[in-house]
Amino acid sequence: MKARSDERRATSWAAPLLILAALLPASLNAQASQGTAGTYFLRGGTVVTMTGQRLAGANVLIQNGKIAGVGANVQAPAGATTIDAAGKFVYPGMIDSQTDMGLSEIGSVAATQDVTELGTYNPHMKALTAVNPSSELIAVSRVNGVTTVITAPSGGMISGQAALIHLDGWTQDEMAVKPVAGYIINYPRSGGGGGRGGRGGGGGEPEGDAAARTAQQIAELREYLTRAKDYDRVRDGGSRTLDIQLEGLRPLFSGEAPAIVMADNKEQIEGAFKLADDFGIKIVISGGDEGYKVASELARRGVPVILGSIQSAPAADVPYDAVFANPGVLHRAGVKIAFSTGDGSNARHVPYHAALATAYGLPLDAAMQALTINPAQIWGVADRVGTIEIGKIADVFVTSGDPLDIRSIVSEVFIDGKRIKFDDRHTRLYEKYNARPKKN
């Protein structure tokens, strides 16, 4: 009975609370707005196209969602919204090549988690299905110039299909740049150790047992892929019997989408090479902590590496700067690299992951490439995003300085040609409490 009266009291309180809520400024309640389409003229900035050009005093024209003009001679058409970029820098939008954006809202609140499905083999799980376009993390991330991310499921042996998404759109379909960007495969690893790549080794398990278990897992993974490839062949031959799981993997065998193999150590990466050879599939390594040990082979094969979070501690038995210096080693060996945070709440800081690598051997321009054109190429969308060129999707941001410098302030972001309003959860809370009257 007591609970009931409490409930009633709660109800009687609700009405005044609702009225109070209505009185708050609208922006405090509202979710971030979607971008606004239009014709935009960014005037007089230094345009870093990421095609090797750095155009001082140049204009960028954005029209119908595309980049319609770049250069000092480009003029603003009638009706264009002009944005003064003089003294500022214009870059193509940055890409975080692995996150769980839109799939995870509040880490410890299970109800907000759609990252990890039950089961071991889930090639048919599609990240795009569960991307919440209203996630507060999306709006917070994009205002630092991160316009595009890979959002990926995790867990099991094959976690599912990662999607390349824009950080703007009314629906997840509008957000999708490439709905199936790749398949997350967690390559088994033996021995202890973390890194985010691969399935964790058994803690405290005797070494021999761990090795045997890992060998068993690898055999199972290969058997599954064999079955999937057989299925693919039978379907090519005209079979109409559907297996929804295996059907989901067919783009892997047709080469439309790569396997994103989560692999940190040398043995895992070499195991991934073998998958590529034996099953005729394209692979991308994600993690790649020990990439420096196989850099020449990665380069020779043309296998790109999505670096795991640079904000990670190195293993106990490698030099203190191993995580910071690995990207530079890979770059110099000729490996195509890209950066990732692995984490939606941290995605806006992906340029500062790259900055750490520049302190330990990665050239500054190579770092910017690894945030723009490289991932565009890795994800097979370089014809649409990754540079500032006429005809490309207008993913562009304006900043006061080097995007790798934390002190630089981003002032404008365009995604798919739409101008982004800077009204995310964080700016709203900041403005609200910054305006709190001084309490003495």
Next chain:
Amino acid sequence: MRMNRVYGKLGGWRAFVLLVGILANGLAGAGAQAQNIAIRGATILTVTRGTIQNGTVLIQNGKITAVGTNVNIPAGTRIVDGTGKYIMPGIIDAHSHLGMDTGLNEGAESVTPEVKIEVRADALNIYRALAGGTTTLNVLHGSANVVGGQAALVKLKWGTTPDEMLIDDAPRIVKFALGENPKRSNSTPQAGQERRFPATRMGVEQTLRWWFTEAQKYKKGWTDYNQAVKTDKTALMPRRDLRLEALSDIIDGKIWVHAHSYREDEIMMLMKVAEDFGFRIKTFQHVLEGYKVADEIAKHGAGASTFADMWAYKMEAWDAIPHNATLMARRGVNVSMNSDSDERVRRLYQEAAIAIKYGGATEEEALRMITINPAWQMGIDQRTGSIEVGKDGDVAIFNGHPFAPASRVEMTIIEGKVYFDRDQAMTLEKLLRTLVTTTDGVLP
């Protein structure tokens, strides 16, 4: 997920353990040599006395004895060429668990101020923190308990002993914790175990009030005894209780409180409890909603030691914003950026720069957040935290401005001794050059 990524990297390339170990240990041995040292021709970020171009810092017998553009360097002084380099005070982290090995919490009970931390002097992560310019830590217990144990304030004199790392005459600090962690919101008791009291923020408050009331009685018992025994030699001495003694010391201001906190309501609650019992909170830790009650925190006189930008990892971090540090600083709160992580402690200079980006802190304000401000929070600001004559010779030398991309730490010095020197350190590049014949030909 985030924490696993941060902490859990072990195993791997065993062949290199020995080599890395030898180099790192060799360096620590060399670092133990006391010497007078001068860094010449650098940009000096003093933090408290502005920036000096083309200046020299002279450290003698462990103390800074001269700072400026016109410094006489006595014969026999080791000279470090600072051309093109930046010198800042050794970085101070007011929230760390480094070197505690395992067992961050004395978690069976919720009030345990009598326990104390000892830090391993040989922890590898000490060396890695030094490589990020960090010289000084406040090593705190975990946050499972409403009242945790007593912290260890250490300088990272790697390869010495736990006792040598302790800072002489540093204040005693105790960790408190509020919110989800002490009420155990995010942990499930094992089968057959009951939940531990408290389970709500109300219970956290009453836990504090109950124990401090007991401590007041205990204190009175001793006061009465000490009075009585002057005239009555047969007066009965109270039973000594280490827990209540520690709580009494907190009331008396002999032990300072650093309180893990998130939400504004619990911050307000703790300030009120402390004021009711006649003491003050020295520093709120994490304090992610501190920006909502910054005026109240400033009035109470507490500092705030926060994350640069961590949010959305749990419910009480849902209103966390990266502007927190600057908002609090602007309302008069002493603010520091902490790591709470053996990973972030290697790049606190990056974390500090976040305060410039969000909320518009000046570069000097941001530098203060990882130097003199945490020093104040730990009560060691008279001896470290800025580059001033008379202070300890604790400095970090960068190859560029600490906040610029491509900047890294070249050398870290504590009390005039070099504990990290990149020229001497094993780096990935050196390793690859050394081992080119044994790997599969990877050489950039």
